[in-house]
Amino acid sequence: MNPLVQALLLVGFWGWFLVQADRRWRLMRVGAAEVRWDRIGERLRRTYEYAFAQKRMRRYWWAGIAHQFIFVGFVVLLLRTLILWGRGFRETFDLPLLAIDQPLGMAYSVLKDVFVVLVILGTLVFFYYRLIARPWRMSRGFEGILILLIISTMMAADLVYDGAEIVRRTRAEGASVQFHAVEPAGSIVAFAFTGLSDSAVGVLRHAGFWTHGTLVLLFLNLLPISKHFHVITAIPNVFFSDLTPRGRLRPIADMEGKIERGETLGIQRVEQFSWKAILDLYTCTECGRCSDVCPATSTGKRLSPKHLTLDLRDHLYRRQREFLATDGPRQQIDLVGNVLEPEVVWACTTCRACETECPVFITYVDKIVDLRRHLVMEKSEFPPELQNAFRGMESNGNPWSFPASDRAAWAAGLDIPTIDQNPGAEILFWVGCSASFDDRARKIARATAQLLKAAGVNFAILGPAETCTGDPARRAGNEFLFQMLAQANVETLNAAGVRRIVTSCPHCFNTLRNEYPDFGGNYEVIHHSELLSQLVREGRLTPKKRIDQRVAFHDSCYLGRYNDVYDPPREVLRAIPGLVVLEPAQALDRGMCCGAGGAQMFKEEEHGNRRRPVDQRVNLARTEQLLDTRPDRVASACPFCQRMLIDGLAAKGRESVAQQDIAELLLESVSTAD
Ligand code: SF4
Ligand code: SF4
Structure with a gap:
């Protein structure tokens, strides 16, 4: 076409791109060192699933499909771009094996045409989102529109070049334009150009060619300075993502x-x-x-x-x-x-x-x-309410500063042995602070213990030797306190020879399971929903009493999203005769938080947002979602969630809707049968 112009474009744009990419590379290296090269096989698998197959985008049907069209289209059209850059130097240039008269070249030509059209369709979907649907979550601004314009024009230019080239080639052979199955989209465009003069066809051919080639280079240069940098960084970002358990926070070493x-x-x-x-x-x-x-x-x-x-x-x-x-x-x-x-x-x-x-x-x-x-x-700057929780955890082993000696008071009259009294226990029941001290949550501990006894499980508790796992301290940023509590608990558990732990608190569950291994505490940790569902399956617990009620189930974040425990609590509920389990609109891995995690339970919520005109407590929003299912009761599998939902129901004036843990509901159905 014009070797000099092509060379100048390539050298100029690629040179500028490399300068910008180098700056971003060096800026990234300003960050602290971190090892992310381990478990290469797992990383490659994750990269395939989430970067190439774009698994998470499947949640958004139209956007997911459109994004996949554009992504795969870019990969397919990479070769086409190389071919066109080559044709800037020699008009008949083709990559080896990809000439249109070779089998691979024909297959590629069809694929290329199909994806040119699919990419255009993909951009139309995104034009619709940006210009018409305009969901609030999306950044407004012109950059997104500009990129869509560049991509769609690039594709259209490719078709124009192809159509004009087909007309030129056909006329040179003295034939008339026919539909070519190997150039389907190009042939259709060629039909539209058949009435044009040779010079007009020549202009279109050049315009298509240079527009496509230049826009590709322009697009490349926009990447490092725009949000579309993800076109380059998304694949490595997925590859280097964290493979350690989702619920684990990295400890501050030394x-x-x-x-x-x-x-x-x-x-x-x-x-x-x-x-x-x-x-x-x-x-x-x-x-x-x-x-x-x-x-x-x-x-x-x-x-x-x-x-x-x-x-x-x-x-x-x-x-x-x-x-x-x-x-x-x-x-x-x-x-x-x-x-x-x-x-x-x-x-x-x-x-x-x-x-x-x-x-x-x-x-x-x-x-x-x-x-x-x-x-x-370092700065002692935190919401003042947290000070009490920190002090309580430090001095009494619980965030409310109840006397540590009262930790086993919930078990009064149940005859539950401590690990010292029953050193051969198969499993340790880790009760947690909420279920140990909160009057309402104590019923969860009692129900769980009664069910374990009814099923003949050989278990024990730590009693006053148990202290807070440190989850709220860690999530609130007090790593020092967390590590102190973790080390003390690991010492106690290891000294008692504990191997298996069951707990009804998802926060304790997550910390014991995913974080204590960093401190030498390696145990098999299960949530009470897992053990109870297993006991029901094995016939060691038989729910017989009908509970003819509609129960909305709320997923705990630390159980579900953190540890993928979704089915066991539902299995427990579904085993109860007559009980109808309702799912709120946001459930499972999209279940809305109750608002207690991350130490929020021990502080006031923040207010005010310049971006959204709402100001509501999280637990009220979640309670409304649960009430939308028109339940008779609300169930959960976490003492923190229970507290937040009880408060939410009270604030909505709906105390008539009882809030219960799955263990309480199961006990109600099991015990009346005895
Ligand atoms: S972090 Fe960025 S890419 Fe990820 S969901 Fe939020 S806006 Fe999207
Ligand atoms: S509260 Fe918001 S920012 Fe924090 S973990 Fe949940 S979704 Fe993410």
Whole structure:
């Protein structure tokens, strides 16, 4: 076509792209080191499932299909772009084996035409979302429209070039335009050009060719400076995603040594994030799916996970020049207070709904907890209510400061042995602070213990030797206190020779199962819903009494999203004769948080949000969803959820709808049969 112009375009655009990509690469390396090269096979499998097959996008039917069309289309059209760049130098250029008269070339030509059309259809779907449907979660602004215009014009230009080339070729052979099955879309466009003069066809051929080639290069250069950087970073971001158990927070290693050396605990400034966290920031597509499911955002808090990512990313980009300079002082800019409002950091319930939804595996809970760690352990800046909880956990082993000696008072009259009295127990019943001290939650402990006894399970409790697992301390950022409690509990459990643990609290369950191994505590940990459903299946518990009621079930985040325990609590409920289990609109991995997690249980909720005109408590929003199913009762499998839902029902004036744990319902059905 024109070798000089083609060479200038390629060198100019690719050169500029490489300069920009190098800056982003060096900026990412400003972040702290982190090993993400282990378990390559598992990483490749996850990358295939979530980056190539885009499993999470299947939740959004039209957007999912449209995105898949565009993604696969880009992969297919990569070769086409190389061919066209080559034709800039020699008009008859083709890649080896891909000439139109060769079998592979014919197959590729068909595939290419099909995907050109599918990519155009995909962009139409996204034009519809951006211009007509305009869901609130999506970033507005012109960038998204511009990218869609570039992509669709690129495809249209390809078709114009192909159609004009077919007409030129056919006329040169002295034939008339026919439909070619190997160039289906190009032939159809060629028909539209048959009435044009040779010079007009020539103009169209050149226009299509140069428009396509130049737009590809322009698009490439827009990537590193736009949200479409995810086109490049999404695959590595999925590949390097965290493979450790979902519910585990990374411990701060050698905390005392860090303090002695004057190193920062937690995250204070953006450059203290790891390179992987920075890759997360690069990868956000701004789709807003995280904020769409965030209980804090939907109830009016200042936290919106998408905007948290974008605020961190923009802050990092603004300071790129400073970070990349080899000399000169760096500004010390604290993130909280300058980039993020404290309310943003403290509104998170750590429910992980955002992370479950994010198509490119961006994480939030680790970043938010890291920010809290710095605020709590270095600056002592945290909601004042948490001080009581910290003090209680530290001095009495529970966040409410009840006397530790009262821990086993819930078991009065039940004749439950402690592990000292029954050292041969098959399983330890870890009761947890709520079920040990909260009057209402004690009924969960009693029901669970009564059921275990009825089934003949040989179990024991720690009694006063049990202390808080430290979950609320850890989620609130007090890693120091958490590690102190974890080490004490691991010592107690290991000294007692405990191997198997059952607990009715999903927070204890998650911490004991996923976090205590980091402190030398390796146990088989199950939730009471798992053990109870097993006992029912084995016929060791037989629910006989009918409960002819409609029961709405609420999933606990730490049981479901954190540990994939969805079926066992439902199995327990479904085993009860007469009971109808209702699912709220948001259930299973999309179940809305009750609002208690992430230490929210021990503090007041934040208020005020410049982005959404609502201001509601999370537990009220969730209670409304459950009430929408018109239940007679509401069931859960977590003492924290129970407390939040009881309060929610009371606030709605619906105390007539009883709130019960699955163990209480099962006991009601089992015990009357005795
Ligand atoms: S973990 Fe839950 S509350 Fe926190 S940002 Fe994500 S969705 Fe929102
Ligand atoms: S973090 Fe993930 S879900 Fe949220 S806007 Fe970015 S890409 Fe979308």
